Amino acid sequence: MPEMNGQPLLSYIVLSYNYEEYIGTTLRSILEQTVQDFEIVVVDDCSRDRSVEVVRSFNDPRIRLIVNEHNLGGAGSYNRAVQAARGTWLVNLDADDWIAPNKAEIQLRAVQKDPRLDIIGTHVKILDHEGKPHPDAPSLEAGINQPHNLNLVQNWVGMNWLCRSSSMVRREAHLRIGLDDAAMVRAPDYELWTRALRMGCKFAVVPQQLTFMRLHKRGVTHADPLGQFLELSYAMMRNLIPLAEARALHPTVESIIAWVARHGELCKLEPRHAYRLLGIVLATPEFPDFTAFRSEVLSDEPDNALVRAGRRALTTYREGSPGFAYANKLERDIGEFIHARNYWQAQAEHWERVYHMRRTRYTPRRIAAALLRRAKIAPELLRKLDGYR
Template sequence: MKKKQPLVTVFMAAYNAERYIAEAIKSILNQTFTDYELLIANDGSTDKTLEIINNFQDKRIRIISNDTNRGLLYTRNVALKEAKGKLIAIMDSDDFSLPDRLLVQVTAFKKDPSLALYGGQAKVIDEDGKEIGIIQESETCPELLKIKLLFQNTFVHSSMMIRTAVFKEMGGYQEPFAEDYDLFLRIAHRYRVANSKEFIVLYRSHGDNVSNTVGEKIMQQLLPIKGKLLARLGYVPDPDFEKILTNPYIWPDVPVEKYKILYTSLIIQNRRSHILNPALLENYIFQKWYEVIMMKGGINTVVLFFSNPIFQRELATFKQVRKTFKRSIKKLFIRK
């Protein structure tokens, strides 16, 4: 009899993860949802990672070992060929999935056939597993999530579940260092994405996190990713536009006029296409615009504040108006 394929493949990439991987594995084996396989890709570890994995005698665990260290991008894409489940749950080897994590996500996919990508909330733990905070980036309103995703990553990578067919259609991870954000952007451009309101993972913060060790390289990679995003939206290449959509968002070398051009274009283009919720997008851009002109508007701050179509009369507060007047007057006297 042909063996029944699991509904979910939990995929874990591991390299020299001896300190935390046992906890990560246990958190998956203790899930309340049980129709899954745990696929672990060992990326040529030189410590006791493989030995620790082999100590777990569970038929749901399947191990793939690279002959040498191939890097995170290559190893994460092992799931493209090896995943047997219709859904892929991402699990980083230093994080921890809460017991109902898979159940919460599978339930969401069963309820919504259009859903392609589903994450959740994460609490931050330190090296010893002590809770030290909450990741605040996981927007739960699907419409607002897509808007924020233009500017920043609104998902916790280790909380993600993706339809396997969509993951393969996208060609998996493609960009080094910011590969997760790039993948999420490509999926969100075509499909419905969302985040659960529930806490489903514990994200471990420590000195060896990729975001800590290659932060500058991630920053260098984000601008080209934003360039490809803008190209998908129909824009010609423009380094200033790439920066406007990238943290720290308010760049000293980007003139305020370029912000106005891009923000105006996004609003007008979306009013025609309705790809994003117009009201939410225009609210979000208006708040961004206010921050920009307060930093870069100079004596023209108050005039720029009322720029159409960015200005939103129903959203503007008396406090904002007062501050723009004060900023313009202050800069005028400084100039004199």
Template sequence: MGTDPLVSVVIPSYNHEKYIESAISSVLNQTYKNLELIVIDDGSKDRSLELIRQFKDPRLQVHAQENAGAHATINRGLEMAQGDFLTVLNSDDLYEPERLEICLKRFADNPDLGLVSSWINVIGSEGNLLGVKQGWENMQPWDLGDPDRSFRKTGSFSLNLLSSNYVATTSNMLWTRAVYQAVGGMRDLRFVHDWDYLLRVASQFPCEQVEQPLMRYRIHDSNTIHSNYDWMMFEICWVITANLNRFFGSQLFNKEELSAEITDLDMLYESINFQGNEKLVWLIQNYLTHLTQQGHPSPEEELIHNKTLREFFISKVKKPVEEQAPSRPPVLHRLHSHLKKVKQRMF
């Protein structure tokens, strides 16, 4: 790579006329200038495409398509990308001005890195700051039994991903072309395609987190995660079941002493929370084993592509107990609870 490698930014745009101009501007106004911006409008029904086409910058490419979904739109953009580094920005999020410059310095300092993320400024629908998510250190989506015995004590980027998607969003990932060539694109998931991608990358490549908020992640009522609790919980159970064994023998259970193996087992036990859906996890795991033994070429994808199978597993998601259950999905409930405390301290 040259001293100023090309960065490809992909924005999948869908019905975010309120936010899309800010998203695009946050890319074009980066302090790092050698970039291409690929915006693909995924069949928006509002004025998004009209607003996108008002921008006049030679680094910007605009494409329109019939609605295909987030993961397919992202993958199309990644296939078009020419950059040495690849990244995605959701059309309701924003980059801080120095994001690319600071993240690229991490890669320059450590050429072995495959992916970099950062802390996050969490904002409301109108752009007001709600709090700063500091990776795995705060705003946990669910309780861990004993954090001092969990993966949190390791300070490991990859192992902490097994507890939750603390990176939080597709917008918070910058990775190399070598990673893309090895891992490929996003898989066809509605809620956790970013988490799945992170686990696939982190199991193979060194990754780092910049301890500085370099993007703004927007919380609003139309976030995808609001839409279907059961489907979301199925995908959470699926993503851990489908990816956990990628870490065996390399980052987990890679030591000869039995005591070290027991320590890894204990950390794993304290780090995983399936919200009462352990039976569903057991079912997914055993059916994946069955498909593998039958010689199925892609057993993991079968569970998410086969509508009949997917709906069966979704139907087995355990509903949260009413008096304990938040009105939001647990991932957002914990986040909003923390942000409420943040705002109370602010005022």
């Protein structure tokens, strides 16, 4: 059995939460690697199943298990693993995925060819929860497994082409760029990758399907489209826009603003919040973390400058431009919302007036008097009706 001697070359980071049926496959795929100079740092985020027992069943001193005392979420658990890892390279692998036996060997070979590399991914093969080919795999893989140059800012606009489970990150570079934003749930890896790009890290992707990724309902990335939209917007505002401006990539800045303005999730925000988000993307103020950004977007405090900036951003999409139709749709939605609000408010006031009027008009005494009046004229009405027979 291999023993740990000094600093390992690779530190595999495996995050687990209720993945007892998968994590055994994940760990075996690491133990079967052709490069054996590694440690495995497993962080269990308070699993309620037998995940911890499965990890402990592997009798290998290179496996280090960290069990959180309370639930930290994916980003918080990842940060614990990064701080505990000792390897020259940090190799990410989610507890429901697995890798080909020669993955690390091929990625290290790419580093030998280009020692400037800091982050190396691979192409992926997408499977379902049972490890069988996913029905959507052909279309998904056709988009992901393309020769995307991840060193170009424009290739990151609204898209994450780097699968975390395929990535290998130089530890020295990771410590320089910092940890995950622990408040992010849907796209912490996207924020980390775009921050690495902003801070000068060099990317590469091995064009071989060496990572096997499960796509199933328990994944968190696409479970909250609005939350993901806000996290992506934050990452682009924080990392991509300053980098694009520094490189004088003005069309890229325009495409980022257009991506936010055209996104379907923007209409799910209340109008003032949608305008605030666009205003923030234009102004790019500094925020300590995603929590502060989200609080500012969803704030109800009046900030006419941000709201005006956001509204003006939509007016730049004139007729004939790509954003014109969306700008019109948002303005129509806002107008319809105001119209509906005014209509139902008027209806409520009308029925309240009717209720009070009837309550004062139709007292028991008045109702009885009306019935008596009708009783008196009933015989005359009957005679008239008989005349038409």
